[in-house]
Amino acid sequence: MPDFIQRRRWARLLDRNAARFEDLPTPEKGWIATMRLALGMSAEQVAMRKGVSRNAVYQAERSEQDGAISLKQMENIAAAMGGRFVYAIVPDAPVEQLKYNQAVRNAQQMALDEPGFATWSVDEQQDWKDDAAAQQLHDMPLGFWDAE
16 A cells, blocks of 8 residues: 555645646537547548548447447547547546545444434534544544445
């Protein structure tokens, strides 16, 4: 398991890049067709550059829209059109927020197993959950991501 510093570096990298892709909608026709049409290239011209048939280019465009195209195929077609294919996993929120949300879920689950928890005051319950979440974030135990 990577150390804390390395995880923070990766988190910052993901957070910075998430901001870049935040408002990047996928074109209606898909990236392949959109790039090809923007360049004014026919499917046959792309096919010649890639060394495949025109039908293979059309099939790639359909496969992209269906979510069934391989990353390698996207890379090859992008290169044939003078571009490069870029992919990323973009977190729905800053990485630290995702980790905090999971720690809170874990603490809530742990509270169910805490003897007498239901009899505590609301403030005591919240303090206990806050402390349990903080401990979860600090320790990142093996089962940290098990619960959804």
